[in-house]
Amino acid sequence: MTTFIEALSDIFVFIIGLAVLGLIVLFFIDRFQTEDTVRRNYPVIGRMRYILSELGEFFRQYFFAMDREEMPFNRAQRDWVDDASKAKSTNVAFGSTRNLDPVGTPIFVNCPWPTLERDAETSAPLRIGDGAARIPYDAPSVFNISGMSYGALSTPAIRALSHGAAKAECWLNTGEGGLAPYHLEGGCDLVFQIGTAKYGVRDEDGNLSDEKLREIAAHDQVRMFEIKLSQGAKPGKGGILPASKVNKEIAEIRGITQGEASISPNRHIDISSNDELLDQIAHIREVTGKPVGFKTVMGAYGWLETLFEEINRRGPESAPDFITVDGGDGGTGAAPLPLIDNVGLTLREALPMLVDIRDEAGLKDRIRVVASGKLVTPSEVAWALCAGADFVISARGFMFALGCIQAMKCNKNTCPTGITTHDPSLQRGLDPANKAVRVANFVKQMRKEVGVIAHSVGVPSPRGMKRYHVRLVCADGRSRPLDELYPAVGVQPG
Structure with a gap:
């Protein structure tokens, strides 16, 4: 049992060592490259800017954007198509989430005697x-x-x-x-x-x-x-x-x-x-x-x-x-x-x-x-x-x-x-x-x-x-x- 634990410990130390070595390599690559100013001034850490920027659109879509905010199509539009295509109910409750004030918003004029x-x-x-x-x-x-x-x-x-x-x-x-x-x-x-x-x-x-x-x-x-x-x-x-x-x-x-x-x-x-x-x-x-x-x-x-x-x-x-x-x-x-x-x-x-x-x-x-x-x-x-x-x-x-x-x-x-x-x-x-x-x-x-x-x-x-x-x-x-x-x-x- 002791031998097994020692082996796991050695593997863990080896992995940590590889990670540290990788960071050192990235540090020198970033410090001496000339194409990217942020990475040159902030080696390794500067890479996070681009990773987070790439992930930003996904976080906005799933966590931060409101139902009517996204472009080119917002979540409310996509959800309607999704529900319609799956033959689910497209009804909603508790009132519209759409802002009806922006210029160009269409308002249909309902008839007092709609078609039966x-x-x-x-x-x-x-x-x-x-x-x-x-x-x-x-x-x-x-x-x-x-x-x-x-x-x-x-x-x-x-x-x-x-x-x-x-x-x-x-x-x-x-x-x-x-x-x-x-x-x-x-x-x-x-x-x-x-x-x-x-x-x-x-x-x-x-x-x-x-x-x-x-x-x-x-x-x-x-x-x-x-x-x-x-x-x-x-x-x-x-x-x-x-x-x-x-x-x-x-x-x-x-x-x-x-x-x-x-x-x-x-x-x-x-x-x-x-x-x-x-x-x-x-x-x-x-x-x-x-x-x-x-x-x-x-x-x-x-x-x-x-x-x-x-x-x-x-x-x-x-x-x-x-x-x-x-x-x-x-x-x-x-x-x-x-x-x-x-x-x-x-x-x-x-x-x-x-x-x-x-x-x-x-x-x-x-x-x-x-x-x-x-x-x-x-x-x-x-x-x-x-x-x-x-x-x-x-x-x-x-x-x-x-x-x-x-x-x-x-x-x-x-x-x-x-x-x-x-x-x-x-x-x-x-x-x-x-x-x-x-x-x-x-x-x-x-x-x-x-x-x-x-x-x-x-x-x-x-x-x-x-x-x-x-x-x-x-x-x-x-x-x-x-x-x-x-x-x-x-x-x-x-």
């Missing part, structure tokens, strides 16, 4: 591409999945989204990374996005290939094509996929070189004017036979007025079948901080502006408007419908439904929930079958609760909501009707 449940209606499918595309699309869901590329997202994440979208009968946008077999696996409706690098539909020189367009369109599940001019995370910049994520399969799907970072141009090199945009839309629609639209972040908007003038000159059949407008306050993509923070209008301002410009041109029934940008709860989706959106899409909301914990590691291939990583050891934690159910639950609960808001303001279905059904808090502390702040074309406020 027996009179409630679901939003009927809305046709896109009628009169222009040979195969128009009757889109069944008012709420759908926004573009997230295979490559940016993992295999199990795309599988879960595909199967979940099929269960919920909503569409799934492929993102600009091409069409993967996992998109098709669930049998859901798909919107094929054409980014500036034209992944999946490019020839050897990177130009748009009609042959590959036809191959994609031959899939009955691919219901529409979307030309991505810009997105919220990267207005004015192309996509970024790190070399560590470009494996053999992704390279083949996109038509790029394996193991090399995939950087898209900051715009389509063959689209530099409204005329060229309309020509490209017409060309893709003719080749595929399916509806074609474009996605953009609004900054300058005079070009839209000119675009609609040109559409009316050519004829309404020349119009894009839909326009997706994204907010300029960042999205799922990795991008430089100045673009995420300060370039492009927020959706709050851009959406009603786009709707008004379209309606002024007399194209309301021809061009559908799709709203995208931090719309993850029923009140946000309901506001977008009031502002004039025909459809609402979300990307990060569905990442939360997949189990995202907002670790902010999307661009590092180290996502702890397996959503944005290609590390097999991290992907194994994401069960596509389980998460597909969560995705479907999220869509169904969203549609249900947006319907609850619609019934509260006195209309039978979500698309019946108008601007006068919501008020926005203004700088003087009073709320004003949205139709007063943004008078709809041809409609008097009130």
